[in-house]
Amino acid sequence: MNKASRLFWPTLVTPKNAVVKQTEQLSRSQKLLTDLGLVKPGSNGTYQLMPIAQRSIDKCINLVQRNMQEAGGQKISLPVLTPAQLWKKSGRLDGDISEFYMVRDRSGKQFLMSPTHEEAVTAMLATTAPISYRQLPLRLFQIGPKFRDELKSRFGLMRAKEFLMKDMYTFDVTMETARNTYATVSDAYERFFRQLEVPFVKVEADTGMMGGSLSHEYHFISPVGEDTLLQCSNCGYAGNAEVFGSDTETPSTCPSCQGPQLSRVRGVEVAHTFLLGDKYSKPLGATFLSTSGKPETLVMGCYGIGITRVVAAALEVLSTEQELRWPKLLAPYDVCLIGPKQGSKEQATAESLENELLQTLTQICGPEEILHDERKELTIGKRLLDAKRLGHPLTIVVGGKAVQQETPNLELHASGAEKLELDVAEVLSLVARHVRHKQKLLHEQQGELRISQTIGHVH
Ligand SMILES: [Zn+2]
Structure with missing residues (x-):
């Protein structure tokens, strides 16, 4: 509690x-x-x-982890510090490194505070005793801090210099099986975003500095988004404007169906997937033993989800100017319970109801999901204002109406909805419904829930 x-x-x-x-x-x-x-x-x-906020981030970590494990992922942890030498080998040290934090140890050896770990994980596999084709595909992921020396960090957690990321690296025998892996992980990504119930678009993306042959981005739609996305209302094709080689002009036809109905929206990139091929495994010498017993180069993919950015961007999309609104699975608490004010005439009677409610709510939601606002020196109004701004999915008030009538009435404030006056049984049944909805989201199988991916549905 x-x-x-x-x-x-x-x-x-x-x-x-x-x-x-x-x-x-x-x-x-x-x-x-x-x-x-x-x-x-x-x-x-x-x-x-x-x-x-940490509670919400932890919930996001757990949800991502669960989906990665369902996609065959195994969790690992790699050091934040990556030897610069590895980036020399992959060629990335010779590119634009102005956004990376470089540090030296006392012997003068240079390291990156890693913005990403392709080199580190590939080098780890290259120095592992020969991997057999029987061990593949191999899907390794980690969740940890990443660093990027942003020229203009802004919008808080949405674009910070240190951020939390889930990054998965996959290793396959052939390009064909790597494409299967790509499809499996992409399914897990789509499931994760449907579970958040935040409208998203998956778009074809530029492979950029990561390299590779196939890439998709996942975006939440928001005016503060830094990417321009184009979507075809005829065939549903969506792409980052970057892939059209133009960030300022809308191309006149859809690259998929050649139709004329392309619309532009702004998106916040929250996840990215790449089919890398041998871009890193070749220079770093990461091989496996094929059926003939000969070493062959591993075929790679990499898959990122910005954990802190997902939470911040979801809040940006869902919240109002006055009140936070959370994806149900990421709300810090399910229920906030507010009892009577100290010294009010209803205090004694209302408090016994409050205590009963606490016990029942604990059984329905579990003690961790309840925030009991027992700051009784504050008025109900002041505490309710806090609760509404914090955006708890459900806030229950045990106030004057809890003692005035034969059937005690409670106030129920659901996030983003009008206040309801209900009896205890009705309130508890709505709490139970909320918990069931969360369970349903958590156990969603591929394709069971249909959430619109159409830009037209976004406010
Ligand atoms: Zn089209």
Whole structure:
């Protein structure tokens, strides 16, 4: 059980008439996260996650992990520091490295604070005793911090210099089996985004600095998005404007059906997949023993999901100016329970109902999913305002109406909906429905739930 009075929740108090020095561009979700004490800015472009936000990030990690394991992934951890020598071998050190943090140890040896781990994981496999074709496909993933020295970090967690990422690296025998792996992991990605219930688009993408032959991006649609996406209303084809070789002009015809109905929207990239081929395995000498017993080069893919960015961008898409709104599976708590104010005439009677409710809610949701706002020195109104801004999926108020009638009535505030006055049984049944919905999302099998991928459905 989580108690609001014990929660570390350093809300931002700005004195009246204070001149706030705006050091970075804030999105509305970032402003709410900062004002409400969920996230604190660290040094320029880095962020400190406070307990409420950390709960959501942890839920996102668990959900991603679950989907990666369903796609045959095995979790590993690689060091943040990658020897620069490996990037020399892959050729990437000779490209534009201005966005990477380079550090030296006391002996002068140079390292990258890794923005990605293709070289590191490939070198690890190259130094492993020969891998047999029987061990393939091999799908390894990790979840950890990544670093990028952004020229302009902005929109808080959406574009930070240090961020949390899930990165998976896959190894196959042939290009054909690597394509099967690509399809399997792509299915897991689509399932993950459907489970979040945030409208997304999957688009064909440029392979960019990563290289390779096939690439897709997953975007949430938002005006603060930094990518321009084009979608064909005729055949459903969607692509990043980059792949058209033009970021400013809309091409006149769809590359897939040659139809004329291409529309533009802004997207926040939250995930990216690449079929890499032998771009890294060849220069780094990562091989396996084929059926004939001869070493052959491994065929690779890499697959990223920006964990912190998914949470921040989902909030940006769903929230209003005044209230956070969370994907149900990522909300820090399912239910917030607010009891009567200290010294109010209904206190004694309402409190006994409050305590009964706490027990039943614990049985329905589990103790970890309940935030009990027992700051009884505060009015119900003040606590309700906090609860609404924090965007709990369900907030239950045990107030004056809980004692005035033969059947005690509670207030139920569902995130984004009008207040309801209901009796205890009705409230509990709505809580149970919420829990069932979450379970259904979690156990979704491929293709069971249909969430629109059409841009037209996005507000
Ligand atoms: Zn088309």
